[in-house]
Amino acid sequence: MGTGRLYAAVAVGGFRRYATYRIATAAGVFTNTVFGLILAYIFIALWDDRPHLGGYDQAQALSYVWLGQALLMVVAVMGGGFEDELIERIRTGDIAIDLYRPADLQLWWLAQDAGRALFHLLGRGVVPLAFGALFFDLALPVDPLAWIAFLVAVALGVVVSFALRFLVALCAFWLLDGAGVAQLAWIAGIFCSGMLLPLNVFPGVLGEVVRALPWSSLIQAPVDVLLGTADLPRTYLFQAAWAAALLAAGRLVQSAATRRVVVQGG
Amino acid sequence: MDNEDADLILLDRVEKVFEVRRRTGFLRAERRQVRAVDSLSFSVRRGEMVGYIGPNGAGKSTTVKMLTGILTPSGGRLRVAGIDPSRERTRLARRIGVVFGQRTTLWWDLPLIDSYRLMHRMYRIPDGRYRENLDRCVELLDLGDLLDVPVRQLSLGQRMRGDIAAALLHDPEVLYLDEPTIGLDVISKARVREFLRDLNAERGTTVLLTTHDLTDIEQLCRRVMVIDHGRLVYDGSPAGLHEVGESERTLVVDLERELPPIEAEPARVVKVEGPRQWLAFPASESAAPLVARIAARYPLVDLSVREPDIEAVISRMYAGRAVS
Numbered sequence: 001m002g003t004g005r006l007y008a009a010v011a012v013g014g015f016r017r018y019a020t021y022r023i024a025t026a027a028g029v030f031t032n033t034v035f036g037l038i039l040a041y042i043f044i045a046l047w048d049d050r051p052h053l054g055g056y057d058q059a060q061a062l063s064y065v066w067l068g069q070a071l072l073m074v075v076a077v078m079g080g081g082f083e084d085e086l087i088e089r090i091r092t093g094d095i096a097i098d099l100y101r102p103a104d105l106q107l108w109w110l111a112q113d114a115g116r117a118l119f120h121l122l123g124r125g126v127v128p129l130a131f132g133a134l135f136f137d138l139a140l141p142v143d144p145l146a147w148i149a150f151l152v153a154v155a156l157g158v159v160v161s162f163a164l165r166f167l168v169a170l171c172a173f174w175l176l177d178g179a180g181v182a183q184l185a186w187i188a189g190i191f192c193s194g195m196l197l198p199l200n201v202f203p204g205v206l207g208e209v210v211r212a213l214p215w216s217s218l219i220q221a222p223v224d225v226l227l228g229t230a231d232l233p234r235t236y237l238f239q240a241a242w243a244a245a246l247l248a249a250g251r252l253v254q255s256a257a258t259r260r261v262v263v264q265g266g
Numbered sequence: 267m268d269n270e271d272a273d274l275i276l277l278d279r280v281e282k283v284f285e286v287r288r289r290t291g292f293l294r295a296e297r298r299q300v301r302a303v304d305s306l307s308f309s310v311r312r313g314e315m316v317g318y319i320g321p322n323g324a325g326k327s328t329t330v331k332m333l334t335g336i337l338t339p340s341g342g343r344l345r346v347a348g349i350d351p352s353r354e355r356t357r358l359a360r361r362i363g364v365v366f367g368q369r370t371t372l373w374w375d376l377p378l379i380d381s382y383r384l385m386h387r388m389y390r391i392p393d394g395r396y397r398e399n400l401d402r403c404v405e406l407l408d409l410g411d412l413l414d415v416p417v418r419q420l421s422l423g424q425r426m427r428g429d430i431a432a433a434l435l436h437d438p439e440v441l442y443l444d445e446p447t448i449g450l451d452v453i454s455k456a457r458v459r460e461f462l463r464d465l466n467a468e469r470g471t472t473v474l475l476t477t478h479d480l481t482d483i484e485q486l487c488r489r490v491m492v493i494d495h496g497r498l499v500y501d502g503s504p505a506g507l508h509e510v511g512e513s514e515r516t517l518v519v520d521l522e523r524e525l526p527p528i529e530a531e532p533a534r535v536v537k538v539e540g541p542r543q544w545l546a547f548p549a550s551e552s553a554a555p556l557v558a559r560i561a562a563r564y565p566l567v568d569l570s571v572r573e574p575d576i577e578a579v580i581s582r583m584y585a586g587r588a589v590s
Binding site: 005006008009010013016017020021092093094096097099100101102103261 | 331334335336337355356357359360364366369370371373375376380383384386387388389390416
């Protein structure tokens with residue numbers, strides 16, 4: 001119980017840290033909305049020309065755009081969450097402080113990132129989606145159960161995203177500078193999450209591959225759950241399996257990194 | 267059996283060897299062993315306040331890191347409160363407090379109080395005791411107006427006081443302080459020192475203090491240990507340090523014009539730069555008659571006296587030891 005309260009407190013802190021930057025949040029909402037508008041008009045042109053591309057009709061395609069903008073920050077497709085801070089702490093040696101605390105490194109950062117994700121869902125997600133729903137013809141369900149199913153998929157997506165970024169950050173233990181790896185992860189995130197274009201649209205083998213990669217848990221999976229175009233148990237299982245595998249990998253790397261620090265020094 | 271009550275910290279021939287790889291060519295690396303701590307033995311009794319000093323790279327931080335369990339010793343035996351730190355880091359963490367002067371444990375973007383609430387949960391401090399300790403720290407470290415201020419807006423001195431409070435909320439038996447007064451102004455330094463003195467006197471908290479500021483040691487500690495090249499080279503009173511080290515003060519004089527090196531026993535000129543000259547003289551000598559003699563014989567414009575710094579004392583001490 002005591003442990004649960006600690007990580008709950010960490011999550012609350014993670015939420016509040018982002019909540020303090022109100023102007024940044026407002027600017028971000030504006031950016032997401034503008035970006036959503038650009039994508040929406042591209043998609044309209046695309047689906048006018050190729051109806052039912054990727055199995056979506058135009059309303060579904062537009063829903064995809066606005067849901068993607070709403071989720072962009074929540075699942076931190078382009079990074080910019082805790083990992084920058086963790087990389088910095090590893091680089092400067094502040095990680096030593098984290099290591100002597102009576103708390104688990106991975107759980108600590110997961111809790112913090114969960115708090116951040118919740119803030120971004122409310123602060124950065126709701127407004128762009130409402131804007132899209134107001135000015136475009138979207139195919140959003142009214143059934144609250146569909147929305148609950150969607151939130152579960154989002155939560156799983158957040159964990160997958162966290163686990164990926166945790167691995168990226170830990171590279172800094174060996175590389176001393178995590179910027180390069182973070183940049184690679186950034187590109188992979190944009191391309192493979194389905195943020196720019198639904199993964200259903202990707203042709204042939206490329207499509208098969210990107211849909212099987214963990215990044216498809218971030219945007220593609222939750223959106224399909226909401227639109228009712230996903231096999232629910234299969235999607236959850238897919239996300240949960242990636243989450244478990246990546247978290248386990250993170251744990252392995254963490255213990256190797258800790259051993260390295262403990263034996264070799266900071 | 268460890269006699270926990272007598273020796274809270276115990277090191278017995280502790281060693282730490284790092285392997286450093288240096289690139290000597292394309293794909294070729296040379297492995298070299300660096301002995302950061304070399305057969306180090308000492309003990310600290312419960313309730314002691316000990317200064318732990320040495321030049322940069324002497325092995326101070328390595329020792330503190332081994333005492334917290336962040337680093338595993340390569341050899342020897344190490345116990346803190348009867349616990350082997352590297353084996354039971356988490357259990358030990360609940361009984362020790364650590365302040366790294368150049369790092370912060372506080373949550374950068376959030377008000378100070380949020381970090382304390384986190385400590386409350388992390389160390390599972392009973393509510394009553396948390397409140398009591400927080401109130402006490404707030405009062406003695408004058409944090410009342412700062413609790414709702416985000417840490418990033420605090421000055422260095424305020425942040426340091428905040429960090430010290432954070433390290434003490436769980437009533438640690440031992441407090442390691444690594445450069446707690448670095449970068450602080452005179453008033454902040456005095457306040458931190460006063461707090462530490464009270465903490466040690468009233469609560470009996472054992473304190474191990476590493477610093478570059480000799481004044482910290484002289485005002486706080488009755489015992490000081492000096493480490494150099496990973497070995498203990500002095501263990502005794504701060505006053506004895508000057509005697510052993512034959513430390514020197516420096517008199518900096520500005521003359522009206524460039525002159526050959528001044529002659530003024532027992533001082534000797536160590537550096538000349540235009541009209542400015544640096545003279546070294548034993549710390550045990552008074553500066554006044556020396557200044558009077560120089561002023562009588564040379565066209566003196568300005569002067570200042572510099573106290574011996576710890577690096578100089580130690581390096582002289584180490585050099586002296588090697589000769590004798």
